Amino acid sequence: MLCPSVEQGLFAMVYALYTASVIGAIALWMMMPRRGYNPRKIGAILGAATLGGTWLVLSRELPGDLGISRVAFGYSYIFSAIAIIAAVRVITHNRPVYSALWFVLVVLSSAGLFLTLDAQFMALAMVIIYGGAILVTYVFVIMLAAQADDPEGKQVVTEYDAVAREPAGAIAAGFLLLAVLLGVYFQPGSLVANPDAAAPSDAQLIASTLTDRPAKKIEDRLGADATDRTQHLDNIERIGLDLFTSHPLGLELAGVILLVSLVGAVVIARQRVENEPIVPDTQP
Amino acid sequence: MNDIALAHYLFTGAVLFALGMVGFVTRRNMILMFLCTEMMFQGVVVSLVGFSRLHGNDTGQTFVIFVLTIAAAEAALALGLVVLLYRRKRTLDAGAWAELNG
Numbered sequence: 001m002l003c004p005s006v007e008q009g010l011f012a013m014v015y016a017l018y019t020a021s022v023i024g025a026i027a028l029w030m031m032m033p034r035r036g037y038n039p040r041k042i043g044a045i046l047g048a049a050t051l052g053g054t055w056l057v058l059s060r061e062l063p064g065d066l067g068i069s070r071v072a073f074g075y076s077y078i079f080s081a082i083a084i085i086a087a088v089r090v091i092t093h094n095r096p097v098y099s100a101l102w103f104v105l106v107v108l109s110s111a112g113l114f115l116t117l118d119a120q121f122m123a124l125a126m127v128i129i130y131g132g133a134i135l136v137t138y139v140f141v142i143m144l145a146a147q148a149d150d151p152e153g154k155q156v157v158t159e160y161d162a163v164a165r166e167p168a169g170a171i172a173a174g175f176l177l178l179a180v181l182l183g184v185y186f187q188p189g190s191l192v193a194n195p196d197a198a199a200p201s202d203a204q205l206i207a208s209t210l211t212d213r214p215a216k217k218i219e220d221r222l223g224a225d226a227t228d229r230t231q232h233l234d235n236i237e238r239i240g241l242d243l244f245t246s247h248p249l250g251l252e253l254a255g256v257i258l259l260v261s262l263v264g265a266v267v268i269a270r271q272r273v274e275n276e277p278i279v280p281d282t283q284p
Numbered sequence: 285m286n287d288i289a290l291a292h293y294l295f296t297g298a299v300l301f302a303l304g305m306v307g308f309v310t311r312r313n314m315i316l317m318f319l320c321t322e323m324m325f326q327g328v329v330v331s332l333v334g335f336s337r338l339h340g341n342d343t344g345q346t347f348v349i350f351v352l353t354i355a356a357a358e359a360a361l362a363l364g365l366v367v368l369l370y371r372r373k374r375t376l377d378a379g380a381w382a383e384l385n386g
Binding site: 032058059061062063065066067068073076080083084087088091096099100103107110114117119121125126129130133137138141142144158159160161163164166167169170171173174175181185186190191192194197198199235238239241242243247250254257258260261262264265268269271273 | 287288289292294295301302309310313318319320341342355357359360361363365366376378379
């Protein structure tokens with residue numbers, strides 16, 4: 001049970017989060033793309049100050065024992081800051097190609113966050129699949145549909161990229177959701193580790209499922225420090241075991257979804273368009 | 285992993301999700317709207333991996349694989365549709381298709 005003063009501090013933290021959500025919403029509203037006077041710099045400074053202040057208030061309540069290494073937790077602040085700044089740039093930049101490139105930064109920094117959480121496989125899968133495959137598709141389509149620059153070589157920003165649609169209402173709704181989520185997350189006792197949910201230990205998994213794991217081979221190859229490796233599973237080994245022993249149906253369904261979307265994408269892309277302009281209007 | 289330390293990771297996930305939602309509603313470029321849904325996926329994925337670490341269970345990370353599958357399928361289909369719509373009207377403005385509202 002928490003002592004009353006600690007509990008009071010935690011509740012004060014929740015109100016600090018509500019205040020930060022409001023100020024953050026105002027900062028984001030200032031940064032939204034619009035014509036005319038655009039207080040983007042003021043919004044950026046206000047937003048950065050809000051984020052930093054929030055973390056200062058939150059980190060005061062951190063207990064001595066984090067359960068993960070302090071260095072990794074320190075890095076998580078850096079990666080979080082990069083991810084959030086890049087995410088703001090994705091939704092406020094008025095040129096789509098740059099938005100896509102900032103999104104690559106969001107992906108890379110969340111991969112960094114996964115590394116601090118000991119999820120190495122997910123971190124690399126994220127970089128390869130998101131940063132490498134999905135984002136390249138996006139950038140291709142953006143370039144396919146790009147507006148041509150005007151004759152003087154000045155870059156044209158189209159009307160629909162330059163002006164946001166209903167920014168005030170959308171930001172109010174989004175940050176209301178954010179405030180509620182953060183209030184719940186930081187309420188004392190709302191996140192409790194469930195000891196029954198813990199996966200079996202490495203030794204149990206090796207004994208029950210990986211009975212023909214070539215321990216001898218590992219020992220031969222690694223020599224002296226092999227005793228450690230033969231009794232411990234890597235992150236990727238644990239995920240593979242979990243995927244194939246606990247979620248075989250999900251795995252099959254994922255395969256079906258990929259096949260269906262492959263067929264669907266080909267059907268959609270091959271469709272003929274009536275009244276398609278023969279000479280594209282992007283030509284000067 | 286401590287619950288307050290986890291809440292810091294969930295903070296990042298929630299912010300990414302909220303920003304993606306705001307972006308989806310405010311941006312009028314159809315490609316960027318779908319890019320913002322990918323950002324919401326990112327927020328969810330960060331939370332999933334955090335919870336996986338809190339409970340010491342790898343299923344959270346396994347779900348990330350499924351999220352990636354859906355994201356890849358969504359990107360392929362959505363971008364195919366966007367290209368089709370662009371070929372019809374030569375614009376990426378979602379407002380150009382406002383006549384579709386019931």
